[in-house]
Amino acid sequence: MKIVLFGATGMIGSRIAAEAAARGHSVTAVSRSGARPKADGDVTAVSGDAGDREQVATLVKGADVVASALVPARDGSDPRASFVALYHDFLSGVRAGGGPRTVIVGGAGSLRVAPGLRLVDTPDFPPAFKPEALAHADVLDSLRANAADLPMWTYISPAPQTGPGVRTGAFRVGVGDDLLPHAGSISAEDFAAAFVDEVESGAHPRQRLSVAQTA
Numbered sequence: 707m708k709i710v711l712f713g714a715t716g717m718i719g720s721r722i723a724a725e726a727a728a729r730g731h732s733v734t735a736v737s738r739s740g741a742r743p744k745a746d747g748d749v750t751a752v753s754g755d756a757g758d759r760e761q762v763a764t765l766v767k768g769a770d771v772v773a774s775a776l777v778p779a780r781d782g783s784d785p786r787a788s789f790v791a792l793y794h795d796f797l798s799g800v801r802a803g804g805g806p807r808t809v810i811v812g813g814a815g816s817l818r819v820a821p822g823l824r825l826v827d828t829p830d831f832p833p834a835f836k837p838e839a840l841a842h843a844d845v846l847d848s849l850r851a852n853a854a855d856l857p858m859w860t861y862i863s864p865a866p867q868t869g870p871g872v873r874t875g876a877f878r879v880g881v882g883d884d885l886l887p888h889a890g891s892i893s894a895e896d897f898a899a900a901f902v903d904e905v906e907s908g909a910h911p912r913q914r915l916s917v918a919q920t921a
Contacts, residue, residue, distance in 0.1 A: 709905060710734045710769040710805075712756045712776055712796070715741050717870065718811055719775030721898035723749055725873075726773075729902060736765060757792050762799025771905050772805040772857075778841040789841040790848050800857050807858035809905050814866045815839025816846055817885040817916055825866060825885060846914065858911045862901055865918040867891035873899060880916045889918030 709726050713719040714735030720743035723735050727747030735743050740753030754765055756776055766772050776792065778785030800808055815826030816839070825831060826839040846861055853859075865886075871893025877900055880886045900917040904910060 707731045707770045707906065708734070708768060709771050709773055710736065710766050711773040712736045712754070712762075713774060713811070714743050714751070715739060716775055716777060718864070718868070718894050718897060720744060721894045722773060722775060722811075722901055725895070725898040725902045726905065729906075731902075734765065734769075756796045756799075759795050759799035759802060762796055763803030766800050766803035766805040769803075769805055771908075772800050772808040773810075773901070773905060774808060775811040778838050780838070785837055785841040786844050790844050793845050793848065797856050797859075805857050807860070807908060807911065809901065810845075810849075810859060810861045811901065812846060812861045812863040812914070813839050813842025814863050814868075814885070814916070816843035816883070817863055817889075818883050819885050849912075853912055860904055860908075860910050860912070861914045862897075862904060863914065863916040864894075864897045865889045865892040865916070868894055868897060870894050871896070875899060876920045878918050878920055879903075880918070881910065881913060883914060886916055886918045888921045889916065892917050892919050 714723050715737040723733050723743040724745035726733050727745045727749050732748040735751045736754040742751035778789040817825050873895035877896045897917050
């Protein structure tokens, strides 16, 4: 399978590249720097701008799946409008290039912890992470509102606490907007494994998934 991965040098993106390559897939790892993520196997690093529609269209031609581990701006500005605009341009490029479907690394903040209550809206949610969480939530809202005009997508949220760790292969996957019970954390390696499972299967078009450690 030929996978074109944007945001390939970030904490999660680099692990998705490594997981996909370890399974024998051909990965084009796209980042602004053009650096190669640490991964064995068939990984080609290229420099690219996810907000450049023509460049995206060229990069995704011939891909079986497009994957995105893009993150909002972390320069202190409000990232919400710019992140939605980035995804609009990015997915327009994917569509123009004939990308058949796109699997997206989302955020956990928009997962529901109770009826009508998102995690990001709870009193204890860390203020420093709120702008980024809301930016991811806005992208999901935009995907749903404009589904008919976009390539097929799947949006996958990690557990609230995600970081480098160990690939155990033991994790749970939920479908929908509810936070999985006792979904405290997930290693980036296990999240990448769940993400590549969906890349391979394409089992959840236009749906939101979440991943957490085993209970």
